[in-house]
Amino acid sequence: MRTPYEYATVQAVPRVERGERINVGVILYCRPKDFLAVATHLEPGRLLALDPGADVDAVAVALAGWQRTCDGEGPARDMRQGERFRWLTAPRSTILQAGPVHTGLTTDPAADLERLVALLVH
Template structure:
């Protein structure tokens, strides 16, 4: 197990109607302190979102999802949070909140390749 990389992952979820606590999985985030990586991959499923007949503005939800990506990737356009260190950004993104975009609790795992693990989790949990 020494050559395996310890990581945490969280599923990014869109809540079209927060009060109903129903959600659409919209992405995966992987953080590894040891590997010094924070990876993210998102997908907005318009068909599923529209099926909820949400009052949320679809374009605003897409922008909010994009802001998750900007914060995770340390994009300068992501605001002050994107300038925090990597562990702080991951913890901020996975903090419990009541909004249209939330994450699951972080789950631990071991991997040989973090990018490959991101792709696998994305296929299994998002698409």
Template sequence: MPTLHTYDYAVIRVVPRVEREEFINVGVIVSCPSAGHLQAAIEIDEARLQAFAPQLDLVALRPWLDAIVAICEGRAEAGPIAQLPPRARFHFLTAKRSSVVQTSVTHVGRTREPAGIVEHLLERMVRVPR
């Protein structure tokens, strides 16, 4: 029987006007220490985001979202944070902040397939239901 892994995840949100606390989900971050797994994925529905916040500069937003993925992957160009242990990177990325790019509170789940959880969460939490 495959091992059942516990994982933590947070939803990545774009909050165009922080004072209004309105947001659109654009990605997820998943940490599964027992499987050595830390991954983030971003999917921006540009038409939806532009309808929600026409004043938002998507070109300026993209590098901030890409940095989350780079930090999770531990890329050198992502700076010293990306060189921390995976769990420390997850905690850094999910820390509470008041900015245009935020994360939800951290949630917990269990899976037999840590590699497939990001796709599952994107489908459930980010993509518009069909």
């Protein structure tokens, strides 16, 4: 049986004032399957094409923070999955931002996460 899920792209914004961004991951939340995960792929060359002075290491550290939050580590340990998803996808003016939240139907959220990363990031 297919169940609903929500997802958003994770976007690197090396210079917030310029508004240029590249997709570096996807976060997917499926409440009925008790699933929350982020999958990321950072290509330094693409990021540096937007901003030759971009701090690639800082973006990688920020992506690792998204992973820890999805996993419920650190301050996120007391948050439910839905709360963590909403917190990560809330509007912000930082080096990583979430795109709009979209929905879909799935029987396998992990497989759909992989499919979306291949489609939207690679």
